Amino acid sequence: MSSLSSRDWDVTRKTVGSLSMWIGTAALFAPRWIAGSLGVRPDAARDDVALPLLVRLGAARNIAMGAALLVTPAPQARRTTEVTLLLTALDAAAVWTSRATGDVRTRSAVLSGIVLALSGYGAARWHRQ
Numbered sequence: 745m746s747s748l749s750s751r752d753w754d755v756t757r758k759t760v761g762s763l764s765m766w767i768g769t770a771a772l773f774a775p776r777w778i779a780g781s782l783g784v785r786p787d788a789a790r791d792d793v794a795l796p797l798l799v800r801l802g803a804a805r806n807i808a809m810g811a812a813l814l815v816t817p818a819p820q821a822r823r824t825t826e827v828t829l830l831l832t833a834l835d836a837a838a839v840w841t842s843r844a845t846g847d848v849r850t851r852s853a854v855l856s857g858i859v860l861a862l863s864g865y866g867a868a869r870w871h872r873q
Contacts, residue, residue: 757813757821760828764810768803775799783852805831829863836860 771778775796780789788795809831812824839856842848 753821757816757825761810761813764806764813766810768806768810771799771803771806775803778803782855783849785847785849788847802835832860832863 767778776789776799779795779799780786784795809824809828813821813828816824836856836859839848839852843850843853
């Protein structure tokens, strides 16, 4: 199995960092829309007064992690990927717990599982290099 070249890693790092920043920015300015799109119960996405703050806190973290991936040189970015994977796993656990209590739709749990699996796969490939 071939490892990722330095250029491949750099492209991947910049893609993930940019995507994190775009999603974080959308959540920062449209927290109710993002929450509804991701499967939060419609009444909660529309009426819950704490929801915008909580979504914006997550958005700020996404923006910060995306920026960290973009500005950290490729050789030093391994630690950032480890932290990103840990945060992704914690996010997935929170979504799965919310699914178990009926607060989010199944699609949220599925999306979280896919994101966690892809993040784990990517981190494993990057660390084998």
